[in-house]
Amino acid sequence: MCGLNWNTRQELLSDPFVEITGYLVNFKDPEQGIFTFNHMSCKGTFAVKVSFFTDLYKGEFFEQNIAGDEKCPNYCLNKFELDSCPEKCECAYVRDVIQLIKNFPK
Numbered sequence: 600m601c602g603l604n605w606n607t608r609q610e611l612l613s614d615p616f617v618e619i620t621g622y623l624v625n626f627k628d629p630e631q632g633i634f635t636f637n638h639m640s641c642k643g644t645f646a647v648k649v650s651f652f653t654d655l656y657k658g659e660f661f662e663q664n665i666a667g668d669e670k671c672p673n674y675c676l677n678k679f680e681l682d683s684c685p686e687k688c689e690c691a692y693v694r695d696v697i698q699l700i701k702n703f704p705k
């Protein structure tokens with residue numbers, strides 16, 4: 600929005616004025632989910648696909664999607680919920696990616 604460009608993912612994530620604000624889940628293909636970010640310097644917002652960040656995550660992936668199950672905490676239904684998910688769900692890794700983005704050294 601302000602015209603500032605980040606040349607690398609590293610640059611984007613280590614920018615202290617960049618903050619992740621939301622996550623729009625894609626239940627059919629978690630990789631196609633969307634993270635929204637704030638650029639605090641200009642109050643601009645922008646969106647980046649989950650797949651751009653997935654390789655930050657080194658943990659386990661689960662095949663089964665338990666969204667809608669009793670066990671599911673339904674975090675994915677609230678785009679402002681950015682906590683990690685305790686369940687073994689296909690979508691859970693995305694929430695770990697969110698933690699990696701939030702805690703990226705600035």
Ligand SMILES: [Zn+2]
Nearest residue numbers: 601638641643
């Ligand atoms: Zn900006």
